Amino acid sequence: MENVMILFNETSGKDKGKELAEKFVAYAKDHGKDAAHFLLEQVGPDCDSSKTVEKAKAENIDTLIFIGGDGTINHNVEDFKEQLPELNIGLLPGGTVNNMARVLGIPLDFEAAADVILNGNTRKIDYGMINEKVIISTMTIGILADTAARISQKEKQKYGKLIFIKNFFKLLAKKKRYRLTIKTENEEWRGKTQLVTVTMTNSVGGFTNFDDSASPDDGLFHLTILPKLNFFELAFYLPKIILGKIYEIPGIHYLTAAEISIDSESEKTVGTRVDGDPSEDLPVSMKVIKHGMTVFVPKNSEK
Secondary structure, three states, X not given: OOEEEEEEOOOOOOOOHHHHHHHHHHHHHHOOOOOOEEEEEEOOOOOOHHHHHHHHHHOOOOEEEEEEOHHHHHHHHHHHOOOHHHOEEEEEEOOOOOHHHHHOOOOOOHHHHHHHHHHOOEEEEEEEEEOOXXXXXXXXXXXXXXXXXXXXXXXXXXHOHHHHHHHHHHHHOOOOOEEEEEXXXXXXXXXXXXXXXXXXXXXXXXXXXXXXXXXXOOOOXXXXXXXXXXXXXXXXXXXXXXXXXXXXXXXXXXXXXXXEEEEEOOOOOOEEEEOOEXXXXXXXXXXXXXEEEEEEOOOOOXX
């Protein structure tokens, strides 16, 4: 860690990005990194990301630190995806859900997360592409995507997961379904569904035991297709959900693949939601970039 660029976004999460960036620099220098060169760069919708990337090249940056949640990590990976093989990534959680940090065992406490970066243990993990955009954690179609689309950033900050649960059950009562075609390198599924979730880790929405068969470095997408959601059936199978064995619930279609294509037979536009933000409309093509990024993790993180 010689030349470090800290990326912060003042328009996401709790809007303390710059404060956390400055705090990290002071903390790092107090813990043996006084010789390192630190650059603070604001990112976000009002910033020119190409200039940030060019500046990182000119300054021979070897380490990037992302401050924020999954949406911020997604955008930063998108900007630097061509340079990722030569970079190490540090995560300072600052979002609402922080799926990626939770999956990797990175503490949500600032000093504990900073210590993870400064201790220098790394792990290679996957990211993916959905058409020409990046996915680092989760893509949803259907009721989860529609639920999230109705929640503002302000509501997320104020109510957390409770506002998501409330809106989810409102939409569940409407019983809206999509007719989709899902193809992988090995199989094909066609039918009507209320929910499709594609995950790259074992976590969805901050619930870190959604799928115990998934890991952030297995080179696979994990698809869960629920043709019809029934509250009472889900309640009956709650023990399996809690144990991360959602793929064992009858009626659920579960697929794993390194490449996926998803299309809709609906005349209306069907959108997706990726890492907490609106993303590509169907059709989409998805591909895993196995071990595409190197992230600082705790010493006890699985290899």
